[in-house]
Amino acid sequence: QVQLVESGGGFVQAGTSLRLSCVASGRTISSYAMGWFRQAPGKEREFAAISWNSVTATYVDSVKGRFTISRDNAKNTVYLQMNNLKPEDTAVYYCGAVIRPVGVGQTRRYECDYWGQGTQVTVSS
Numbered sequence: 001q002v003q004l005v006e007s008g009g010g011f012v013q014a015g016t017s018l019r020l021s022c023v024a025s026g027r028t029i030s031s032y033a034m035g036w037f038r039q040a041p042g043k044e045r046e047f048a049a050i051s052w053n054s055v056t057a058t059y060v061d062s063v064k065g066r067f068t069i070s071r072d073n074a075k076n077t078v079y080l081q082m083n084n085l086k087p088e089d090t091a092v093y094y095c096g097a098v099i100r101p102v103g104v105g106q107t108r109r110y111e112c113d114y115w116g117q118g119t120q121v122t123v124s125s
Helices: none
Strands: 002-009 010-013 016-026 034-039 046-051 056-059 067-072 077-082 092-103 111-115 119-124
Touching: 002 092, 002 111, 010 034, 016 034, 016 046, 016 056, 016 092, 034 077, 046 067, 046 077, 046 111, 056 067
Parallel strands: 010 119
Antiparallel strands: 002 016, 016 077, 034 046, 034 092, 046 056, 067 077, 092 111, 092 119
16 A cells, blocks of 8 residues: 655745645655646546656646656655646646556556545636
8 A cells, every 4th residue: 555645735826836745655656656647626637747767757748848747765755846837737736656557649548556635736827
């Protein structure tokens, strides 16, 4: 079992930054893909960023160039640095652990074995 606890969400103005943190317990994260997903009101949960290992990451197009995912394996923690936030980034952000890609091309999605409880990010214009 893996327990995930997120922190760092908040209410911010557009154009500013936030850093989310996710601390894992129960297993060391170094062997697993870790990521951040988000769910806006009335929408399905989508992936935002996935760290496959210490050097490889995948981002949804809408956050490329603004968000950076990183991990500190010694602290069993994964981070999401979010810069130049936009109102459309408003969502509950969930940390996920043990992530697998499913499907290819337009049908590609990501399955996740463990979830955190979520942290709210609200960006006002």
